[in-house]
Amino acid sequence: xxxxxxxxxxxxxxxxxxxxxxxxxxxxxxxxxxxxxxxxxxxxxxxxxxxxxxxxxxxxxxxxxxxxxxxxxxxxxxxxxxxxxxxxxxxxxxxxxxxxxxxxxxxxxxxxxxxxxxxxxxxxxxxxxxxxxxxxxxxxxxxxx
Amino acid sequence: xxxxxxxxxxxxxxxxxxxxxxxxxxxxxxxxxxxxxxxxxxxxxxxxxxxxxxxxxxxxxxxxxxxxxxxxxxxxxxxxxxxxxxxxxxxxxxxxxxxxxxxxxxxxxxxxxxxxxxxxxxxxxxxxxxxxxxxxxxxxxxxxx
DNA sequence: ATTCAGTTGAAAATGATTGTCAAATACCCC
DNA sequence: GGGGTATTTGACAATCATTTTCAACTGAAT
Ligand SMILES: [Mn+2]
Ligand SMILES: [Mn+2]
Ligand SMILES: [Zn+2]
Ligand SMILES: [Zn+2]
Numbered sequence: 001x002x003x004x005x006x007x008x009x010x011x012x013x014x015x016x017x018x019x020x021x022x023x024x025x026x027x028x029x030x031x032x033x034x035x036x037x038x039x040x041x042x043x044x045x046x047x048x049x050x051x052x053x054x055x056x057x058x059x060x061x062x063x064x065x066x067x068x069x070x071x072x073x074x075x076x077x078x079x080x081x082x083x084x085x086x087x088x089x090x091x092x093x094x095x096x097x098x099x100x101x102x103x104x105x106x107x108x109x110x111x112x113x114x115x116x117x118x119x120x121x122x123x124x125x126x127x128x129x130x131x132x133x134x135x136x137x138x139x140x141x142x143x144x145x
Numbered sequence: 146x147x148x149x150x151x152x153x154x155x156x157x158x159x160x161x162x163x164x165x166x167x168x169x170x171x172x173x174x175x176x177x178x179x180x181x182x183x184x185x186x187x188x189x190x191x192x193x194x195x196x197x198x199x200x201x202x203x204x205x206x207x208x209x210x211x212x213x214x215x216x217x218x219x220x221x222x223x224x225x226x227x228x229x230x231x232x233x234x235x236x237x238x239x240x241x242x243x244x245x246x247x248x249x250x251x252x253x254x255x256x257x258x259x260x261x262x263x264x265x266x267x268x269x270x271x272x273x274x275x276x277x278x279x280x281x282x283x284x285x286x287x288x289x290x
Numbered sequence: 291a292t293t294c295a296g297t298t299g300a301a302a303a304t305g306a307t308t309g310t311c312a313a314a315t316a317c318c319c320c
Numbered sequence: 321g322g323g324g325t326a327t328t329t330g331a332c333a334a335t336c337a338t339t340t341t342c343a344a345c346t347g348a349a350t
Contacts, residue, residue, distance in 0.1 A: 133280065
């Protein structure tokens with residue numbers, strides 16, 4: 001049974017902590033970029049992020065590099081918008097899945113997806129060693145219905 | 146409980162039929178491109194498909210246009226390979242999900258994913274009207290373990 | 291304060307995707 | 321089987337997205 005968390009952005013200091021742990025430097029640019037994702041409940045495509053930051057004087061390569069880094073650190077999660085394009089949302093590291101509104105793009109994350117039994121059955125039937133899954137649910141949020 | 150189908154490519158004549166129904170012309174190029182996807186159990190990225198067909202004199206724009214068309218018709222399904230890149234596999238139209246080998250890329254499709262109850266629970270907890278989901282399972286095929 | 295590996299940004303290089311348009315062709319109707 | 325026509329194709333150019341390069345800069349450890 002899924003445990004839903006209404007979407008609230010991960011705490012600001014999480015970047016600081018994760019950088020420490022993983023021996024990566026906490027720079028001004030990384031903080032600004034992470035913050036801008038935290039503030040957008042719909043996430044941004046890389047192109048939108050580049051655009052949003054060149055105004056502030058952050059270089060395009062830095063945006064590309066930082067999005068890749070934050071994704072590796074588990075602080076950004078990649079989702080598909082209604083048009084199938086990649087967008088990124090700020091997220092805590094861990095096993096969460098996005099529920100995405102096809103109309104306004106707002107994202108709610110949820111944790112338990114019920115895939116355990118399905119994976120065991122798949123393993124038994126196919127001989128695959130299952131290592132993980134990607135799951136995304138789409139619909140319309142209450143406001144957009 | 147998931148019903149697994151070991152991956153066998155959809156029948157050749159399916160393109161013909163789907164084209165008829167949807168009032169789209171069956172061209173030589175479309176047949177060749179669809180066939181080449183049917184023959185690859187791991188699918189191809191668009192770039193690989195372009196490369197494979199320029200040898201045979203099929204233009205690059207045609208490959209792009211055809212992949213988009215076949216995806217719309219439900220004859221190609223987009224998946225993510227181990228590196229997160231988009232690849233396309235030949236597939237029947239309908240509700241199937243890919244189980245992808247992270248090592249060799251081979252794909253097995255399965256049908257029942259157990260998402261019904263999860264979606265009902267999500268709807269109840271979030272107020273979203275659920276419209277669908279994307280699911281992909283990753284692991285290692287028997288040969289690759 | 292000093293040091294230095296890690297990070298940044300401008301610019302160029304590369305790669306991927308889309309647009310244009312004249313020529314070719316699938317398929318409908320005789 | 322042979323036109324007639326809207327669709328489709330392919331060369332090429334234009335555009336857009338991503339990666340590389342490298343000198344200057346800076347976070348953080350000492
Ligand atoms: Mn994708
Ligand atoms: Mn899960
Ligand atoms: Zn909405
Ligand atoms: Zn394999």
